[in-house]
Amino acid sequence: MTPNFTLAELTITNHRSLDNTPDPASRANLQRLAVFLELVKDRLGGRAVMASGLAYDQLIREFDAWTHISIPNTPTAAPRKSALIIDRAGTRAFA
Numbered sequence: 804m805t806p807n808f809t810l811a812e813l814t815i816t817n818h819r820s821l822d823n824t825p826d827p828a829s830r831a832n833l834q835r836l837a838v839f840l841e842l843v844k845d846r847l848g849g850r851a852v853m854a855s856g857l858a859y860d861q862l863i864r865e866f867d868a869w870t871h872i873s874i875p876n877t878p879t880a881a882p883r884k885s886a887l888i889i890d891r892a893g894t895r896a897f898a
Contacts, residue, residue, distance in 0.1 A: 804837040807844055813837060832876065839874050853897070858882040864897065865889045 804810050813833045816823045825833055839857070847855055852862055852872065860882045863871040866889065875882050886897035 804834055805841045808837040808840050832874075835878065836874055840872070843872070853884075853886055859884060861885040861887070862897070863887045863889055866891075 804813065810825075810830075810833065813836065814823045814825060839859075842857060843852055843855070846857070852859055852870075858874065860873045860875045860880075861871070862885070864887070865871060888895055888897050
C-alpha cells in the first residue's frame with residue numbers, strides 16, 4: 804500500500820474464523836490510513852502523534868504494548884482527536 808505499510812499488516816487478525824478481506828470501500832480507507840501512517844512515521848519518527856497536529860481520529864494505548872491509531876471513516880469527516888488508555892484499570896482518557 805505504501806513503502807512501510809502493507810495490506811497484510813493492516814488487515815491482520817487473531818480471529819481465525821473471520822475473513823478480514825476488505826471490500827473496496829474498506830480497502831480505500833486502509834489506503835488512506837497507510838498514507839496517514841507514512842506521515843506519522845516521516846514527521847515524528849513514529850512518536851508524539853498527539854502533539855503533531857496530524858488529523859488522527861483516535862489513539863488508544865493498549866496495555867503499554869501497542870497503540871491503535873485510526874483516521875476518520877470518510878475523507879470529509881472531522882477527526883475526533885480522541886486519546887485513550889486501556890489497561891488492567893480499565894479504559895480512560897489519556898491525560
